[in-house]
Amino acid sequence: xxxxxxxxxxxxxxxxxxxxxxxxxWLGSAHDYTVIHxxxxxxxxxAAVLDKQVLKDYYEAEAEKVFKPIRAYFVRQGITASYVxxxxxxxxxxxxxxxxxxxxxxxxxxxxHGTLTNLVMGSVATKxxxxxxxxxxxxx
Numbered sequence: 362x363x364x365x366x367x368x369x370x371x372x373x374x375x376x377x378x379x380x381x382x383x384x385x386x387w388l389g390s391a392h393d394y395t396v397i398h399x400x401x402x403x404x405x406x407x408a409a410v411l412d413k414q415v416l417k418d419y420y421e422a423e424a425e426k427v428f429k430p431i432r433a434y435f436v437r438q439g440i441t442a443s444y445v446x447x448x449x450x451x452x453x454x455x456x457x458x459x460x461x462x463x464x465x466x467x468x469x470x471x472x473x474h475g476t477l478t479n480l481v482m483g484s485v486a487t488k489x490x491x492x493x494x495x496x497x498x499x500x501x
Contacts, residue, residue, distance in 0.1 A: 396431060
C-alpha cells in the first residue's frame with residue numbers, strides 16, 4: 362500500500378505516529394511511506410526582497426525541523442520513508458499531493474475541534490477531506 366503521511370510537528374502528529382507504530386499489523390514497514398510537510402509561504406512582498414537561495418534555505422530548514430525527529434522515530438520503528446517538503450497552503454498542498462501521487466491512503470493527525478470551531482476557523486483536516494479523493498485516516 363502506498364501511504365502519504367502528512368505531518369506538522371505538533372503533538373497531533375506525534376499521536377498519529379504512535380498510532381501508526383501501534384497498528385503495524387496493517388500499517389507495517391512493508392508499505393511504501395511518503396512523509397509530507399507544508400511550509401507556509403513567506404509573504405510575496407517579503408520574498409521579493411530576499412535572495413532566492415536565502416528563501417530556499419529558509420524553507421528547507423523549516424521542513425527539516427519537522428522531519429528530523431520523524432526520521433529518527435521511523436528508523437526506531439523500522440519504517441523506511443521518503444520525505445517531501447512543499448511550500449504553500451497546507452490543505453491544498455496535502456490534498457493535491459495525495460491525488461497526484463495516486464496514494465492508497467492519506468494519514469494525518471487532527472486537532473479534533475468541534476463543528477462550530479471548524480465552521481468559524483476552518484481546519485486543515487476538514488479542507489483536505491473536502492478536496493481529496495484519496496481515502497483519509499484521521500487520528501485524533
